[in-house]
Amino acid sequence: MAAASLGARPAKAQGTKHFRLGLREDPDILDPTLARSLMGRIVFASLFDKLFDVNERLDIVPQLATSHSWEDPRTLLIPLREGVKFHDGTAMDAEAVRYSLMRHLTMQGSFRRGEIGTMETIEVVDPKTVRIRLKEPSAAFLSQLTDRAGMILSPRAAEAAGKDFGAKPVGTGPFRFVERVAQDRIVVERNPDYWDAKRIHLDRITYQVIVDSTVRVANLRSGTLDLVESVAPTDVKEIQGSRNLKVAATDGLGYWGITYNIGNGEQSRMPIGQDVRLRRAFDLALDREALIQVVYEGMFTPATQAVTPSSPYHIAARKVPARDVARAKQLLKEAGVQAPLSVEIMVANNPEARQVAEVMQSMVSEAGFDLKIKAVEFASGLAAAVRGEFQLYFSGWSGRPDPDGNSWAFLHSRGPQNDGRYSNAEADRILDAQRQEMDEAKRKDLYRQLWEQAVDKDQARSYLWYIKNIAAHTTRVGGFRPHPDGLIRVQDLTLS
Numbered sequence: 001m002a003a004a005s006l007g008a009r010p011a012k013a014q015g016t017k018h019f020r021l022g023l024r025e026d027p028d029i030l031d032p033t034l035a036r037s038l039m040g041r042i043v044f045a046s047l048f049d050k051l052f053d054v055n056e057r058l059d060i061v062p063q064l065a066t067s068h069s070w071e072d073p074r075t076l077l078i079p080l081r082e083g084v085k086f087h088d089g090t091a092m093d094a095e096a097v098r099y100s101l102m103r104h105l106t107m108q109g110s111f112r113r114g115e116i117g118t119m120e121t122i123e124v125v126d127p128k129t130v131r132i133r134l135k136e137p138s139a140a141f142l143s144q145l146t147d148r149a150g151m152i153l154s155p156r157a158a159e160a161a162g163k164d165f166g167a168k169p170v171g172t173g174p175f176r177f178v179e180r181v182a183q184d185r186i187v188v189e190r191n192p193d194y195w196d197a198k199r200i201h202l203d204r205i206t207y208q209v210i211v212d213s214t215v216r217v218a219n220l221r222s223g224t225l226d227l228v229e230s231v232a233p234t235d236v237k238e239i240q241g242s243r244n245l246k247v248a249a250t251d252g253l254g255y256w257g258i259t260y261n262i263g264n265g266e267q268s269r270m271p272i273g274q275d276v277r278l279r280r281a282f283d284l285a286l287d288r289e290a291l292i293q294v295v296y297e298g299m300f301t302p303a304t305q306a307v308t309p310s311s312p313y314h315i316a317a318r319k320v321p322a323r324d325v326a327r328a329k330q331l332l333k334e335a336g337v338q339a340p341l342s343v344e345i346m347v348a349n350n351p352e353a354r355q356v357a358e359v360m361q362s363m364v365s366e367a368g369f370d371l372k373i374k375a376v377e378f379a380s381g382l383a384a385a386v387r388g389e390f391q392l393y394f395s396g397w398s399g400r401p402d403p404d405g406n407s408w409a410f411l412h413s414r415g416p417q418n419d420g421r422y423s424n425a426e427a428d429r430i431l432d433a434q435r436q437e438m439d440e441a442k443r444k445d446l447y448r449q450l451w452e453q454a455v456d457k458d459q460a461r462s463y464l465w466y467i468k469n470i471a472a473h474t475t476r477v478g479g480f481r482p483h484p485d486g487l488i489r490v491q492d493l494t495l496s
Helices: 038-047 094-106 155-167 213-222 233-240 276-284 288-296 325-334 351-365 378-387 425-436 440-457
Strands: 018-023 052-054 060-062 069-072 075-079 119-126 129-134 175-181 185-190 204-209 245-260 341-348 369-376 392-397 461-474
Touching: 018 038, 018 213, 038 175, 038 185, 038 204, 094 119, 094 129, 094 155, 213 233, 213 351, 213 461, 233 245, 233 461, 276 325, 276 461, 288 351, 288 461, 341 351, 341 378, 351 369, 351 392, 369 378, 378 392, 425 440, 440 461
Parallel strands: 018 204, 341 369, 341 392
Antiparallel strands: 052 060, 069 075, 075 129, 119 129, 175 185, 185 204, 245 392, 245 461
């Protein structure tokens, strides 16, 4: 855990705007190709521009691109912005775009491969234009370029650093990397050559890692933090009662849930990984509404799918399963298991996640589960999940505007974030089909089929609740615009 206070602000040069932003977790690697955490995406918002971004209404808007056009359903033409430089002084051009996208697609360990896997070729038309050809039409491809898959990095820096690029990332963003102290802070400074410099009003940003929400709020109240990207619902009333602080709560795009290890290494061979009846029993022993009330002051909404209610692809007919301890006990008996069945759940080592796990522990014990809690540092937990070093993994996903971003990577047998290695031919067929389906009603029906297969039949995951983004800042901060994706855009931020 970070120290309880950051201490007094250091002396600073006249007019220098040093912004301090509190993060609830230490980001994983600062390499857009290899990263998978929300905290990393928040830091990336200052370091890397993307081909496209989304605004507060989730409209896709150009960033490093100036526009786009579909020459046919499989061919995307992207003109690029003039005069953009990387932090190392090299030019951002069509070759840099080609290099970055191919790196995302082909680099070993890439988490972007599943997002842009429909990409077949990239053609450099001229120094400021690229043409992307897809293997088949894709309803989701353009949306993928609004996040890490669309981040463009310096080819010179990436080639020189290789797998160590994340230790000193080089992009085109409004700020450039200065230093990182693991589990403590990441520091960036203003990029003097930024193409949209008129919207940047800060000179330096320190991203400070403080895992405890109460401690983050205490630092906000004392003025040693200017903004915190996340506040626990239990701290909202305190912030609302302060005339020097403001809170902004918006519905997010993601969810929290449980991943079951079904096929990833030795831990998957535990009974709960091999028998869907045990996974169903565990899910039935949970009371989503009660969990939300106890831990989150009732501020979140129970979930049964990975697509939020604000999406046109949300299946409203799906109802939250009622807790049924008697049925859960019966399922254990049908599986030939004698209670108590020992099960281990991995959670991030922060107060909220530990409290959720403890409430779950009490709930499922009534059905015959002996739930052990394994609390690990957040980034270490992500790495352990990839290696299959878990039975159950409680984690969240910040969400994407297109539902493919909440589903394919996690449920497809080739999905790079399918930590439990769930594999079902029918689920794969549906996931591939929804990418190519351009008719909204037909695509929505494919999602209905997906949840019936992956959740109702296979219980590959337990979706628990939808995310609400709750940020807070001092009244000294201006220009902050909350987005549904939870990212903190540094453009237009001011500090009085």
